[in-house]
Amino acid sequence: MARSRVRNLAANLLLLTVTLVVTYVVAGALFLRFGPPLMPGLINVFPVAANVWWQASAPDPAHQDYIAIAGDSYAAGYGDWRAARSRSDQPFHAGDILGARLGKPVLAIGQAGAGSAEGLVLFPARVLDADRCLIFGKPRVPRQIVVLFYEGNDLNDNLGYIRKVLQTRLDDPKLGERIARHLGNDYGDAGLGTCLGYFASSLRSMWRILVRDPDEVRGAGEPNQVTIGGKTLAIPPHLQGPALELSEQEMAIALTVTSRGLDWLHRALPQTAVSIVLVPSVLSSYRLAGESVTMQTYQNGERIQPARRVAEASDRICVLLRAVAQRGGASFIDARPALRRASRDQIVHGPRDWAHFNQAGYTALGDAIADVMTGTSSGGECARLAASD
Numbered sequence: 001m002a003r004s005r006v007r008n009l010a011a012n013l014l015l016l017t018v019t020l021v022v023t024y025v026v027a028g029a030l031f032l033r034f035g036p037p038l039m040p041g042l043i044n045v046f047p048v049a050a051n052v053w054w055q056a057s058a059p060d061p062a063h064q065d066y067i068a069i070a071g072d073s074y075a076a077g078y079g080d081w082r083a084a085r086s087r088s089d090q091p092f093h094a095g096d097i098l099g100a101r102l103g104k105p106v107l108a109i110g111q112a113g114a115g116s117a118e119g120l121v122l123f124p125a126r127v128l129d130a131d132r133c134l135i136f137g138k139p140r141v142p143r144q145i146v147v148l149f150y151e152g153n154d155l156n157d158n159l160g161y162i163r164k165v166l167q168t169r170l171d172d173p174k175l176g177e178r179i180a181r182h183l184g185n186d187y188g189d190a191g192l193g194t195c196l197g198y199f200a201s202s203l204r205s206m207w208r209i210l211v212r213d214p215d216e217v218r219g220a221g222e223p224n225q226v227t228i229g230g231k232t233l234a235i236p237p238h239l240q241g242p243a244l245e246l247s248e249q250e251m252a253i254a255l256t257v258t259s260r261g262l263d264w265l266h267r268a269l270p271q272t273a274v275s276i277v278l279v280p281s282v283l284s285s286y287r288l289a290g291e292s293v294t295m296q297t298y299q300n301g302e303r304i305q306p307a308r309r310v311a312e313a314s315d316r317i318c319v320l321l322r323a324v325a326q327r328g329g330a331s332f333i334d335a336r337p338a339l340r341r342a343s344r345d346q347i348v349h350g351p352r353d354w355a356h357f358n359q360a361g362y363t364a365l366g367d368a369i370a371d372v373m374t375g376t377s378s379g380g381e382c383a384r385l386a387a388s389d
Contacts (some may be wrong), residue, residue: 028199029135035202040088043076044112045205047198048123049130052107052139056089056096061139066105068127069095071119071148072157074279074365075110079349079356094357097366098146102373107142115157117165117179119147120261122187125268126194133195144273145265146369147330149258151317152240152281152355156298158254159246170253179260188264221303224283225290229345236354237294238303241283242314245301251317255324262328274330277369278321282349284314285339285361287389311385318382331372333379338368340385 036046037054052061069075077093085092095106109127110119124145131138162170166178221237243251258276265274283293288307297303318334325332339361342348348361357365372379 024199031202032198033135037088042206042209045202045209047126047202048109048111049126049133049136050198052109052127052130053137055108061105061107062137063140064105065140065143066107067098067102068107068109068124068142068145069098069148070124070145071110072114072150072154073110073112073356074150075108075119075148076112077108077362078112079353079358079362080351081357081359081362083352092362094362094366094369097363098370101367101370107139110148113157115154115161116149116258116261117158117161117183117187120258121183121264124265125188126190129190132192133198141269142272144275145269146275146277148277148279149321150279150281151242151284151314153298155243155246155251155254155317158257159250161257162253170250175253176256176260179257180263183260183264188268221294224293225288226286227289228286228343228347232289235347238296239282239354241293241295241305241310242281242317244295244305244309244313245297245299248316251320255320258321259324259328262324262330266329275333276321276325276330277333277335278318279365280314280336280339282354283310284336284385285348286343287340308386308389311389315382315384315386322382331380333369333372334382335365335368336385337383338364
């Protein structure tokens with residue numbers, strides 16, 4: 001009698017386990033396969049491998065040649081232009097502008113929160129090997145990848161990758177080797193376990209969005225002053241700048257992640273041309289009118305900085321990044337002058353989301369990339385913002 005009860009209990013537990021596993025797999029497959037076009041406002045909760053199959057700018061990535069845009073939320077098109085759409089097929093980011101100019105489909109493979117490790121390795125690897133999850137197709141290898149490097153936080157994201165993901169120090173003598181090994185063995189080679197975890201991670205992301213506290217404003221701060229159309233205008237405080245809290249040595253260390261990521265990308269896609277585009281931070285996009293700026297920091301740095309340091313730091317980042325691109329065999333595009341020209345007579349961010357471009361800003365960015373690709377502009381040299389301010 002006791003043995004029979006044990007067998008029945010074991011059978012029931014096995015049946016329950018199998019039922020839960022099947023339910024998880026089926027529900028997850030349906031959610032991941034059909035969720036992105038139904039919930040475009042929650043695009044960042046879905047894995048990047050799920051987001052490529054419904055984009056209007058790339059109608060058939062499995063059969064058409066296309067250009068891929070990689071990076072963080074700027075590559076994904078966050079901002080007021082996207083928020084103002086009434087239909088999912090309306091344009092909303094730089095890829096739409098680039099595709100219209102070149103007459104080619106453009107596929108965005110970026111997501112918010114990405115640094116160089118994710119933008120150059122993790123997301124491209126997962127997109128191009130999406131069919132390992134069975135419910136997704138396999139995109140063709142792109143002819144060209146345009147990597148958006150955002151000077152507002154990519155350097156800090158790279159330092160966070162070193163400290164939190166690699167769990168090592170910035171002065172680690174074997175830092176370059178550790179980065180290359182992790183990118184190749186982990187970020188560049190996701191197994192089937194990643195597919196099984198996609199649904200759970202998506203649910204966790206949705207839960208965090210549901211329960212998170214409203215963003216806090218750390219101190220009122222003085223508005224930043226910029227010159228628009230010959231007039232001095234006030235824009236919000238605590239905007240992203242070109243990593244003013246980092247030393248040049250820290251910038252160079254952060255760009256080691258970019259360099260190793262670029263090496264991996266060239267090995268993985270030897271026939272794909274790569275372009276690195278420097279996207280200006282919010283403060284670098286405007287002519288500053290005040291003596292000081294109040295900025296967002298990531299390393300507990302000083303939030304109030306001399307305004308002159310913005311252009312100086314931006315120029316320094318450009319020189320360092322261009323050198324990384326050249327060593328890695330990638331072409332380089334400095335998009336800062338185009339955004340400066342666009343901001344002479346209009347605001348290119350906000351007015352609600354001041355962390356990202358609006359339609360004017362994304363149009364200027366897309367046109368800047370297209371101008372270089374069509375030979376209208378060279379774009380390969382670093383402008384000197386400090387000399388023009």
